[in-house]
Amino acid sequence: MSRSSIATVVASGLLALAIAAFLFVGLERKIGEHDDSYTLFMKQVPTLKTVYLNVADCGMCEVVPRFEDFDEERGKSFGEYCQVRFGIDDIRVCHAVFRERQIIADEQAAHDTSQ
Numbered sequence: 220m221s222r223s224s225i226a227t228v229v230a231s232g233l234l235a236l237a238i239a240a241f242l243f244v245g246l247e248r249k250i251g252e253h254d255d256s257y258t259l260f261m262k263q264v265p266t267l268k269t270v271y272l273n274v275a276d277c278g279m280c281e282v283v284p285r286f287e288d289f290d291e292e293r294g295k296s297f298g299e300y301c302q303v304r305f306g307i308d309d310i311r312v313c314h315a316v317f318r319e320r321q322i323i324a325d326e327q328a329a330h331d332t333s334q
Contacts, residue, residue, distance in 0.1 A: 245303060246270045263306035271300040275317040286314040 242265035247258040250272070257270075274293050275286075289297060294310060301313035 241269070242266065244269075247300070247304065248272045249276050260304055262303050264303050266303055268299075268303075271303060272296060273300055273317075275314050276321070286311060 243262050245260050245262045245266075246269055247260055248270050249256045249258070274289065274297050297313070298308075298310045301307045301310055305313060305316075307313045307316075
């Protein structure tokens with residue numbers, strides 16, 4: 220096998236790997252009080268979209284966004300995020316997961332400040 224053949228095979232393999240990564244790796248964007256943060260995740264469904272806004276995770280905010288208060292656009296965006304990130308079709312179930320995570324984070328923060 221010649222060097223050019225090997226280079227072609229390696230380049231093809233790297234291209235296939237890059238395409239797979241693009242289709243199956245996403246970024247969760249969380250809007251913070253002072254700056255945004257991003258978390259890498261494996262998509263459950265391959266898509267061309269890479270960055271997904273998580274409207275249910277409020278981070279350090281005092282009031283957890285309620286599912287019932289989502290307008291149509293936020294609900295659709297959150298539904299797409301839940302489907303791609305977790306494979307959950309029911310956005311009520313997905314929102315309940317984030318509410319529970321927020322409760323745990325609040326309890327942990329209270330525990331940390333009491334020590």
